[in-house]
Amino acid sequence: MAHLGVPHGEDALTWNVFRSADLGGRLEVVQRFFALKSTIDELLFWGCDPDGKSELQQRLSILIRELDGKRKGNITEIDLAIITRTEVCFVEIKLKSYATPWTASEDKERVADGKTPGWQKRWADYRQAGFDLPPAPSESEKHVYQLVRNAVYAKRLADDLGKQVARVCSLMSRSRVDIYPIVLEQYENFKRVCPFLIVDPILYWEDLPDFDPEVSRKLQETLDRLRDA
Secondary structure, X not given: OOHXXXXXXXXXXXXXXXXXHHHXXXXXXXXXXXXXXXXXXXXXXXXXXXXXXXXXXXXHHHHHHHHHHHOOOOOOOOOEEEEEOOEEEEEEEOXXXXXXXXXXXXXXXXXXXOOOOHHHHHHHHXXXXXXXXXXXXXXXXHXXXXXXXXXXXXXXXXXXXXXXXXXXXXXXOHHHHHHOOHHHHHHHHHHHXXXXXXXXXXXXXXHHHHOOHHHHHHHHHHHHHHHHO
């Protein structure tokens, strides 16, 4: 709730836009924006069903805790999970992002002691669980780690639900990507690293009003403030 109270934060914008579409009966807008092949059955926000009626959040939580729960530290949190009749689509959402928006967080004390970083240990866990990831992740893999975690759990949930397709994308601000074009290279690397599911192109907040004019004014105010920040 504290994050949702940040006037121009990515969590507040995610909630205002996509939860409004959900409550307003406009999920076809979300379907078209993310180029999904079939109608949307459910949305999860940060792994939760805001209506408290779906068992899907428990299934996702179990899948995450079975794997990420082996290690100390924060487990992954899916910003937006979209479930259709045939697909699972996870969206990693950024707004005021920087040159490495998807990088792994580091335990500086652990690194200083020469110990294996936590993200590399979890990377090894994902490989042991059967995911076709590079065996020795380098700095370039570190910078797409958040996306990789989305990919792992999108595939796990799709398999658990018997869905035909697992896919991942990132939703960002085009103005920030223009400032840090290296982000595009990192995203291409993510596609290479995760061949086991569909990686959709980056989507941009600035394009959403073309799909849903009702959010245009509010969204533009946020993006203008971001650009001036």
